[in-house]
Amino acid sequence: MxxxxxxxxxxxxxxxxxxxxxxxxxxxxxxxxxxxxxxxxxxxxxxxxxGGKTRVIRHAYAESPDYVPLVRRADDLWQELEAATDRQILVRCGGLELAAPGYGHAARARTAAVEHGIDHEWLSPTDVHRRWPGVTIPDDWDALYSAEAGFLLTxxxxxxxxxxxxxxxxxxxxxxxxxxxxxxxxxxxxxxxxxxxxxxxxxxxxxxxxxxxxxxxxxxLEVRRKTLFWLSVADATPYRPESLPVFISDSLHGEIYGFPVFDHAGLKIANHAGGDPTSPDAVDRSIRPGEEQNVVDLARLLFRGIGPGIVDSTVCLYTVTPxxxxxxxxxxxxxxxxxxxxxxxxxxxxxxxxxxxxxxxxxxxxxxxxxxxxxxxxxxxxxxx
Ligand SMILES: Cc1cc2nc3c(=O)[nH]c(=O)nc-3n(C[C@H](O)[C@H](O)[C@H](O)COP(=O)(O)OP(=O)(O)OC[C@H]3O[C@@H](n4cnc5c(N)ncnc54)[C@H](O)[C@@H]3O)c2cc1C
The missing domain is CATH 3.50.50.60 (FAD/NAD(P)-binding domain)
Incomplete structure (x- = not known):
């Protein structure tokens, strides 16, 4: 049988x-x-x-132009998903890629943009301030703006x-x-x-x-502990998606990226660089004193209205290849x-x-x-x- x-x-x-x-x-x-x-x-x-509510989407891909076709396909599919579910997933507020002298992120993003015909603007620090009054970058920094960029709601x-x-x-x-x-x-x-x-x-x-x-x-594969912070802002108006793009800043403070204020109090900001090796079971999910220093220093350099307080924070995991x-x-x-x-x-x-x-x-x-x-x-x- x-x-x-x-x-x-x-x-x-x-x-x-x-x-x-x-x-x-x-x-x-x-x-x-x-x-x-x-x-x-x-x-x-x-x-x-x-975790952490939002993720940057950008197309002028500084890491390598090889990723551009993949992000373009993904962007089409995010729009397809929004249409299928009648739910907002992508907030297209534009993106600013910034770099201090000697740091290459903005120039590498421009290389990818040129290679793949992505609309972009190479802006002076004065242009940046005129366009987004909430943002002030040092006189010798590079800035690339891409209107297609924005953030995804995780x-x-x-x-x-x-x-x-x-x-x-x-x-x-x-x-x-x-x-x-x-x-x-x-x-x-x-x-x-x-x-x-x-x-x-x-x-x-x-x-x-x-x-x-x-x-x-x-x-x-190395698992790394990463921290995210929401910094207090005295007045959120200049930091909402209508008035502030997502930003990535390459400087001695780190590779720091952030988001306009959206659906959560405070300006979300984090450092892509660094992070202690850990494992998903052993990771310390509490924030240690002083861990926010790099992002607070960078935020104070770029934004005049950032308060001293931290509204919220969380710990997330990267899994990194060499x-x-x-x-x-x-x-x-x-x-x-x-x-x-x-x-x-x-x-x-x-x-x-x-x-x-x-x-x-x-x-x-x-x-x-x-x-x-x-x-x-x-x-x-x-x-x-
Ligand atoms: C702080 C932070 C900021 C980031 N910022 C950005 C950004 O701005 N833009 C961007 O593009 N990317 C960003 N990323 C990266 C992006 O979020 C990750 O690359 C992506 O989420 C990885 O997806 P994943 O499916 O590999 O992992 P996950 O989303 O964690 O999914 C893995 C899943 O597998 C499950 N699982 C594991 N083992 C088992 C098992 N044995 N049985 C059943 N289930 C199991 C887990 O529970 C988990 O749900 C960021 C990541 C972090 C941590």
Whole structure:
């Protein structure tokens, strides 16, 4: 007598229902795949990489012009998501990329803008002050303005990707941590405390927890503790999105970026540079005295109306590769497994485009990883499907 399997079976399982996992889920739903997302916490939550309410989106990409096609695709998809859900996700307030003498961020952003024909303006410090009276930059600083830039609202973004995925038939389990996965014929078996599941394909998008699921690959991923602050402003009027773009400032204070006042008291500001190595279980989630000093010093230099107080703060996790480029590839041995990891503190803006790539890598044997993001750069061959 043949045995009837009681193991729930899917076309694809996604481990991690955070930024990239919900993006992959949305794409799986759009392609009509029978899919399951397993998230250890809730969707969204504040214990991983997507806490802190907002994320910068910019297109003149100082890190490398190679990222521009990916952010353009993501921007189209963010707009598609807004239209599908009738919910605001992207606030297009423009972006200012600033650099002190000897610091290259603004010039590198201009290189990407020129290479990809992105509208931009190279402004003098006087132009900047005239245009945004709340901002004063030193006379010898560089400034690039891009009107396409702005910020994304993380909770509406992740909730909307998850909701659209559900509407399209994807199953999403919250509060169900994955204990492990292994091969099962041409597919995979995934085990949680509650159940064993089977799927033809696996997508691993586990953020700061990635090394636990990919430990044997030895991908060089470092988890870093990052702090975010909301600084008090005497009068919020000159700091709202109508009057202030998102900004990134490269100087001796660090690579400090910030947002206009929106839906939360205070001006949000943080330092992209630095951060202590940690692990998601051991991380100190309290703010230590003096940790805000760099961002307060920079804010006082640029904005006259910043008060001394800190309205709010939080701790978030970066998962960083040695070259700060992402890992977006197939497993080097098992072609049915796609991996999205090491988003190095700048992945959110790309999420829906990363979701598409993860699904392509999992299902389409002709799809190739972008060389810049491939595991091969760490000396690992990619599996051929
Ligand atoms: C402070 C801060 C500021 C940032 N600013 C920007 C910015 O301005 N612009 C920008 O583009 N990017 C920014 N980023 C980066 C961006 O937020 C991240 O690159 C992105 O959120 C990473 O997504 P992820 O899916 O890898 O991680 P996450 O969103 O954390 O998702 C991983 C998920 O996997 C789940 N998981 C892990 N292990 C398991 C398991 N075993 N079982 C079940 N579930 C599991 C986790 O619970 C989590 O929900 C910032 C990041 C931080 C921390």
């Amino acid at each position: 043949s045995q009837i399997s009681t193991t729930p079976t899917y076309d694809a399982i996604v481990i991690g229902g955070g930024t990239m996992g919900t993006a992959a889920a949305w794409e799986l739903g759009k392609r009509g795949r029978r899919a399951l997302v397993l998230e250890q916490f809730s969707i969204p939550h504040t214990l991983g990489a997507h 909770e509406p973004a992740i909730e909307s990707m998850a909701n659209e995925a559900r509407r399209l038939g994807v199953e999403i389990h919250q509060g169900e941590p994955v204990i492990g996965w292994r091969l099962d014929g041409d597919g995979v078996r995934v085990e949680t405390g509650a159940q064993v599941y089977r799927a033809d394909r696996l997508i691993i998008a586990a953020g700061a927890w990635s090394s636990r699921l990919l430990g044997d690959l030895g991908i060089p 070259d700060a480029d992402f890992v977006l590839d197939r497993h080097p041995v098992y072609a049915q497994v796609a991996i999205g990891a090491g988003f190095s503190g700048h992945g959110f803006k790309f999420a829906p485009a990363i979701g598409e790539s993860l699904v392509d890598l999992a299902f389409d044997s002709a799809s190739q990883p972008l060389p810049r993001l491939a595991l091969a750069r760490f000396g690992q061959a990619s599996a051929t499907a």
